[in-house]
Amino acid sequence: MASHGVRGRSGGRPTLEEVAARAGVGRGTVSRVINGSPRVSEATRAAVEAAVAELGYVPNTAARALAANRTDAIALVVPEPETRFFTEPYFSDMLRGVGAALSDTEMQLLLIFAGSDRERQRLAQYLAAHRVDGVLLVSVHADDPLPDMLSQLEIPAVISGPRSADETLTSVDSDNYGGARQAVEHLVSRGRRTIAHITGRLDVYGAQRRVDGYREALREAGHQVDELLIEPGDFSEGGGRRAMEALLERRPDLDAVFAASDVTAAGARQVLREAGRRIPDDVALVGYDDSAIARHMEPPLTSVRQPIEEMGRAMTDLLLREVADRRPSATRELERRQMVLATELVERASS
Amino acid sequence: MASHGVRGRSGGRPTLEEVAARAGVGRGTVSRVINGSPRVSEATRAAVEAAVAELGYVPNTAARALAANRTDAIALVVPEPETRFFTEPYFSDMLRGVGAALSDTEMQLLLIFAGSDRERQRLAQYLAAHRVDGVLLVSVHADDPLPDMLSQLEIPAVISGPRSADETLTSVDSDNYGGARQAVEHLVSRGRRTIAHITGRLDVYGAQRRVDGYREALREAGHQVDELLIEPGDFSEGGGRRAMEALLERRPDLDAVFAASDVTAAGARQVLREAGRRIPDDVALVGYDDSAIARHMEPPLTSVRQPIEEMGRAMTDLLLREVADRRPSATRELERRQMVLATELVERASS
DNA sequence: ATCACTTGTGGGAGCGCTCCCACAGTACCT
DNA sequence: AGGTACTGTGGGAGCGCTCCCACAAGTGAT
Numbered sequence: 001m002a003s004h005g006v007r008g009r010s011g012g013r014p015t016l017e018e019v020a021a022r023a024g025v026g027r028g029t030v031s032r033v034i035n036g037s038p039r040v041s042e043a044t045r046a047a048v049e050a051a052v053a054e055l056g057y058v059p060n061t062a063a064r065a066l067a068a069n070r071t072d073a074i075a076l077v078v079p080e081p082e083t084r085f086f087t088e089p090y091f092s093d094m095l096r097g098v099g100a101a102l103s104d105t106e107m108q109l110l111l112i113f114a115g116s117d118r119e120r121q122r123l124a125q126y127l128a129a130h131r132v133d134g135v136l137l138v139s140v141h142a143d144d145p146l147p148d149m150l151s152q153l154e155i156p157a158v159i160s161g162p163r164s165a166d167e168t169l170t171s172v173d174s175d176n177y178g179g180a181r182q183a184v185e186h187l188v189s190r191g192r193r194t195i196a197h198i199t200g201r202l203d204v205y206g207a208q209r210r211v212d213g214y215r216e217a218l219r220e221a222g223h224q225v226d227e228l229l230i231e232p233g234d235f236s237e238g239g240g241r242r243a244m245e246a247l248l249e250r251r252p253d254l255d256a257v258f259a260a261s262d263v264t265a266a267g268a269r270q271v272l273r274e275a276g277r278r279i280p281d282d283v284a285l286v287g288y289d290d291s292a293i294a295r296h297m298e299p300p301l302t303s304v305r306q307p308i309e310e311m312g313r314a315m316t317d318l319l320l321r322e323v324a325d326r327r328p329s330a331t332r333e334l335e336r337r338q339m340v341l342a343t344e345l346v347e348r349a350s351s
Numbered sequence: 352m353a354s355h356g357v358r359g360r361s362g363g364r365p366t367l368e369e370v371a372a373r374a375g376v377g378r379g380t381v382s383r384v385i386n387g388s389p390r391v392s393e394a395t396r397a398a399v400e401a402a403v404a405e406l407g408y409v410p411n412t413a414a415r416a417l418a419a420n421r422t423d424a425i426a427l428v429v430p431e432p433e434t435r436f437f438t439e440p441y442f443s444d445m446l447r448g449v450g451a452a453l454s455d456t457e458m459q460l461l462l463i464f465a466g467s468d469r470e471r472q473r474l475a476q477y478l479a480a481h482r483v484d485g486v487l488l489v490s491v492h493a494d495d496p497l498p499d500m501l502s503q504l505e506i507p508a509v510i511s512g513p514r515s516a517d518e519t520l521t522s523v524d525s526d527n528y529g530g531a532r533q534a535v536e537h538l539v540s541r542g543r544r545t546i547a548h549i550t551g552r553l554d555v556y557g558a559q560r561r562v563d564g565y566r567e568a569l570r571e572a573g574h575q576v577d578e579l580l581i582e583p584g585d586f587s588e589g590g591g592r593r594a595m596e597a598l599l600e601r602r603p604d605l606d607a608v609f610a611a612s613d614v615t616a617a618g619a620r621q622v623l624r625e626a627g628r629r630i631p632d633d634v635a636l637v638g639y640d641d642s643a644i645a646r647h648m649e650p651p652l653t654s655v656r657q658p659i660e661e662m663g664r665a666m667t668d669l670l671l672r673e674v675a676d677r678r679p680s681a682t683r684e685l686e687r688r689q690m691v692l693a694t695e696l697v698e699r700a701s702s
Numbered sequence: 703a704t705c706a707c708t709t710g711t712g713g714g715a716g717c718g719c720t721c722c723c724a725c726a727g728t729a730c731c732t
Numbered sequence: 733a734g735g736t737a738c739t740g741t742g743g744g745a746g747c748g749c750t751c752c753c754a755c756a757a758g759t760g761a762t
Contacts (some may be wrong), residue, residue, distance in 0.1 A: 013480070015748055026712035031750065041710065058480040062416035063748035066717050071413070076462075080447065092442045096431065099464035103473070108482075111427075111460045113450040129364070129409040131459075266647055291641075296617055298649035348433075366718055377742035384719065390740060414718035417747050 001261055014055040018311065023051035034059060070327075073108040074319060075099070075132040077146070080115030082139045089291055090308055094138065097312020103319065107133075115271045127153055134323045136160075136315055137169075142203050156322035158315045161206050162338065170322065170337040172315045174306040176206040179343035180213025183286045183304050186345055188221045192256035192284055196229040198243040198268060200260035207235075210260050210288070229254065233264050240267025248275055255283055256351070262287035262294045265350075268311070269297065284351040299349035307341050314339055365406040374402035385410060415543020421678070424459040425670060426483040428474065428497070431466030433490045440642055441659055445489065445511070456671065458484075458487055465497070478504055485674045487511070487518075487666055493554050507673035509666045512557050513689065521673060521688045523666045523688040525657040527557040530694035531564025534609045534655050537696055539572045543607035547580040549619060551611035558586075561639070562609050580605065584615050591618025599626055606634055607702070613638035613645045613654055616701075620648065635702040637658045650700035658692050665690055 020030045025044060032040050033048040051057070056274060065071050076098060078091075110132055114123045126132065127149065129331055134156040140147060142163050150157040151168065162171040180197075187195050197214045200207030201299075215225050228250050233239035240259060244267065247254060257272075259265035265287035270280060277283045287294055290305035318337055376395060383391050384399040402408070416422050427449060429442075443526075453460055459536035461483055465474045477483065478500065485507040491498060493514050501508040502519065513522040532606075538546050551558030566576050579601050584590035590612045591610060595618065598605060610616035616638035621632060628634045630650060638645055655658045669688055 013711080016750095018750080020712095027748095028713065028750085028752090029711060032711090035750085039710065056479070058476055060417070060748050061480060061482055062413050062422065063717090064750075065413035066411070066417050066719080067748075067750040069717075069750090073461075078450075080450065091446075095442075095462070096464075099429075099431070099462070099466075099470075101466065102468050103464065109462045111446070111450070113447075113454065113464050115450075116454065119454050125409055126459075128407070129412065131412055292644055296644045296647055324534050331634075342354075366719080367720095371742095378719085379721085379742060380740085383741090386720085392740065395740080411718050414747090415720075417749080418718075418720040420720090420747075 011045075013060070014057045015060070016057075019048065019051045019057050021047045022055060069130075070132050071131060073110050073132050074102075074134040074136060074140065074193060074316075074323070075110040075112045075126070075190075076136045076277075077112045077114050078138060079140065079144075080113050080119075084143070090289070093308040094312040097309035098136065098316045099312075100309070101313040101316035101320070102309055107320065115312050124149065127155060130155070133326075134158075134319045136319060139204075156326055157317060158319040158322070160311060160315055161204070164205055167338065168336070170318050172311050172318065172339045172341070173206065174308075174311060175340050175343050176209035177213040177216075179288065179304040179306065180210040180258070181217040182345040183288070183302075184214050184217035185221070186302070186347070187256045187258065187284055187286060187351060188217070188223070190256075190284060190351060193223070194229065194251065194254045195223075195256040195258060196231065196247045196251065196254045198231050198233040198240055198247070198257060198259045200233060200235045200262050200264070202232055207260055214258060226251075233260060235261045235264060236297055237263050240264035241271050242267075244268035244271035248272075256285070257283060260288050262289045262291045262297075262301060264300055265290075265303075266293055266297060269301075277336075280349065280351050286296045290346050294346070294348070295325040297350070302351040303346050304350045305344045305346050307343070310338070310341055314341065352419050360567045361661045364411070366411070367527060369397065370402045370406055370408050373406060374399045400641050409563075420481075422482060422484050423457055424483050425453075425485040425487060425667075425674070426461040427461045427487045427489065427490060427605045428465050430491065430495075431464050433492070438476060441640070444659040445663040448660035448665075449487065449667045450663075452664040452667035453554060453662070455630060458671065460675065469524040475500065478506060480639040483505070483615050484677075485509075485670045487670060490555075493556070494685070507677055509670040509673070511662060511666055512517075512555070515556055518689065519685040519687070521669050523662050523690045523692070525558065525659075527560035527693050528564040528567075529637065530655040530657070530696075531561040531609070533696040534639070534653075534692060535565050535568035536572070536607065537698070538607045538635055538637060538702060539568070539574070541607075541702060544574070545577075545580065545602065545605045546574075546609060547582065547598045547602065547605045549582050549584040549591055549598070549608060549610045549615050551584060551586045551615070553583055558568035558611055565609060577602075584611060585641065586612045586615060588614050588618040591615035592622050593618075595622035599623075600666070607636070609637045611639050613640045613648075613652060615639075616652055617644055617648060620652075631700065631702050637702050645697070645699070648701070653699045654697050656658070656695045656697050657692070661692055 016027050020027045025048060029044060030048050033045050079332060112123055114120050135150055135158055137159045139161060140159055140163060147159060147169055157169055159169045159171045161173050169249060184195060199211050202208055218225050231243040232246050233243045240253050257268055257270055265285055269285060271284055277287050285301060287301045287303040290303040294301040294303040367378055367381050371378045376399060381396060381399050386394050449460060463474055465471050486501055488508055488510040490512060491510055491514060498510060498520055508520055510522045511519045512524050535546060550562050553559055569576050582594040582598050584594045610618055610619055616636055620636060620654050623630060623634055638651060638652045638654040641654040644652040645652040
C-alpha cells in the first residue's frame with residue numbers, strides 16, 4: 001500500500017482533525033464545540049473557536065449527514081400543475097416566508113417538483129432514501145397519496161391547507177371561513193341584498209370553508225341563503241366567466257358577487273361588463289387573494305388578503321419543531337397542531 | 352416498550368453491501384452497475400439489477416457525496432430584494448423551467464436566499480463548503496461580488512442576464528435588444544411618430560440593451576432619436592409614474608410610450624389617464640414581460656414576452672454540462688457560452 | 703482513606719459509498 | 733511458447749464526520 005495519498009490534495013478544505021491538531025485538542029472535543037455541546041470548558045472552547053476561525057473551517061455536510069443520519073435539509077414539495085391554480089404571487093410569497101424562517105437555522109431548502117408521474121416517483125425515492133429531514137406540502141388535494149406516504153415513512157411533514165376538518169398532519173391555513181365572512185359582511189354593510197358566490201374547486205377544503213363562511217355571514221345578517229346564488233367555479237378565469245353567466249341567467253337581480261379568487265373575479269367582471277352591468281354601481285365585486293390582478297383591475301378589486309408569507313414562515317417553524325422532536329433525546333410533544341392565520345379585507349373601488 | 356425496538360439497523364434501508372451479497376457479487380460491481388459503468392457483463396448487470404429491485408435499494412446520497420466529493424445538487428441563488436423588481440410570475444416561471452430541466456437527472460435543486468447580509472454570509476459558507484456542484488444566479492447587479500467569488504472558488508455557475516457585454520460567466524438572456532426593437536417597430540408600423548421610452552434600472556445590463564434596441568429601431572425607421580423622449584425608470588410602478596410625468600411635461604406631443612416593464616407601463620397609464628390621454632387613441636402603450644398585469648390592464652397591454660421558462664431550462668442545461676465537464680475524465684470544453692433567446696411581441700388593445 | 707459521582711476529554715469504530723489496484727480469465731498477437 | 737492487451741471482477745482504503753466508551757481529574761459524602 002504505497003501510492004494512494006494523492007486523492008486528498010493538501011490545499012483543500014480543513015477537516016475536523018486539522019482543527020483539532022491546531023487547537024491542541026482531540027477530534028471529539030472539536031465536534032462538541034461545533035455542535036454547541038455544553039460539556040466543554042470555556043478555555044477549550046475558546047481555543048477551538050480560534051482554530052476554526054484561523055483555518056476557516058466549515059463542516060462537511062456530507063460527512064455529517066452520513067455519520068449522524070440526518071440531512072439538515074427540508075423539502076418543499078410543489079405539485080406543479082396545481083400551482084397554476086394559485087394566484088400568481090402565491091408561490092414566491094410562500095417561498096419568502098419559508099426562506100425567512102430558515103435563515104436563522106442551518107437548514108437548507110430543497111425544492112421538489114411533483115407534477116408529472118415520473119417526478120412523483122422520484123419523490124417517493126427521495127423520501128424513502130430519507131434525503132430530507134422533513135417535508136413542507138403545499139396545496140394538496142383530498143385524494144393525494146403523498147400525505148399518507150409521509151406518515152407511513154414517519155417523516156415529519158406540515159401541510160398548507162388541511163385536506164379536511166380532521167386533518168391528521170400538522171397544518172397551517174389561512175382563515176378561509178373568516179375571510180369569506182369578512183367579504184360578505186362588507187358587502188352587506190354596503191347595502192347589498194342579493195349576494196352571489198362563485199366558489200373555488202370544491203375538492204379543495206379551503207374552498208368549502210369559504211362557502212361555509214359565505215353562508216354563515218348571510219344568515220347572521222338575517223338574509224336567506226339562496227342556493228341559486230351559489231355557483232361552483234374552479235379558481236380559474238374561465239370558470240369565473242362560466243359561473244357568472246349562469247348566475248346572471250338564474251338571478252339577473254343580483255347586486256353583488258363574492259368570488260373565491262381574484263382570477264375568478266376577473267372572469268366574472270368580463271361577463272358583467274358584457275352584460276352592461278357597471279361595477280360597483282350595479283354589481284359590487286369582491287375577490288380573494290389580493291393579487292396583482294386585484295390592484296390593476298378596472299376598477300381595482302376589493303379582495304381578501306391571505307398572509308401567505310406568514311403561512312410559509314409558520315409552516316417552516318412547525319416543521320423544524322417536529323424535526324427537532326424526532327431527534328434522539330427530546331420528549332415528544334405529539335400534540336396535533338392546526339394553525340389558522342387571520343385574513344384581511346382590502347377595500348378598493350369594486351365594492 | 353415491547354414493540355418499540357426498531358434500532359434502525361436490521362429493519363433499515365439496504366446498503367450496497369447487502370445488494371452485493373444478494374446478487375452474489377462484490378461491492379465494486381454493484382457500484383458499477385448503479386453508476387452505469389459499461390465495464391460490467393450483461394449477466395452480472397441483470398443479476399445486480401434484480402437484487403436492487405428485490406431489496407428496494409436506494410443509494411445513500413450522503414455516503415456517495417462524501418466518497419465521491421460531489422453533491423448531485425445545484426443551487427438557485429435568489430437575491431430576494433431584487434426579485435421584487437421582477438414581474439410577478441418571473442420567479443415561478445423560471446423555477447418551472449429549472450425543474451423541467453432537472454427532472455431528467457438525479458440532480459437536486461437547492462434554493463438559497465441571499466437577500467440579507469446574514470444570508471449572504473451563509474451563502475459564502477455553503478459555497479466554500481462546496482455544498483453544491485453548481486450555481487444558478489438570477490438577476491445579478493453589476494457590482495455584485497457573488498459572480499467573482501464563484502469564479503474564484505471554481506464553482507460552475509450560470510447567470511441569467513449577463514452583467515455586461517463581456518460577461519465572463521456562462522450566461523443566458525432573452526434578447527432585450529431585439530425585444531425593444533420589436534416593440535418600437537410595432538409602434539412605428541402603427542403610424543406612431545413620437546415614441547417615448549421609459550427605461551428600466553440602467554445598472555441592469557438588460558435595461559441598457561432595451562434602450563439600445565429602442566434607439567436602433569427608431570434610426571432604422573428613419574426617425575431622429577430625441578434624447579428628451581428617453582426617461583429613466585426603475586422597473587417599478589412609481590418609477591413609471593414619475594417618468595411619465597416628466598415626459599408629458601417635456602414632450603406633450605408624444606403619441607406612444609414603450610415602457611421597460613409592464614409594471615412601469617401601469618404607472619405610466621395612470622398618469623396618462625389623469626392627463627386625459629386616451630389609450631391607444633391618443634397615446635399607444637407597450638410594456639415588457641407580458642405579465643398578468645398586461646392581460647388584465649384596461650385596455651389590455653401590448654407587451655414583449657420573454658421566454659422565461661425556457662431561460663430557466665437553458666440555464667440549467669448549460670450548468671449541468673459545465674458540472675459534467677468538471678468531473679474527472681471529460682475533455683473540458685471551456686468555450687464561453689452566451690445564450691440569447693428570442694422574445695415575442697404580444698399585441699393587445701393598448702397599441 | 704474509600705467510594706461514588708461529575709466534568710472534561712481523547713480517540714476507536716463505524717456510517718455507506720467511490721476509487722483504484724490487483725488479478726483471473728480470455729484473446730490475439732509475435 | 734511467451735508476450736501484450738484487453739475485460740470483468742473483488743475488495744482494501746479512505747472520504748470527514750458523530751457516537752460513545754474509556755478514562756483522568758476533581759468534588760464531595762461516607
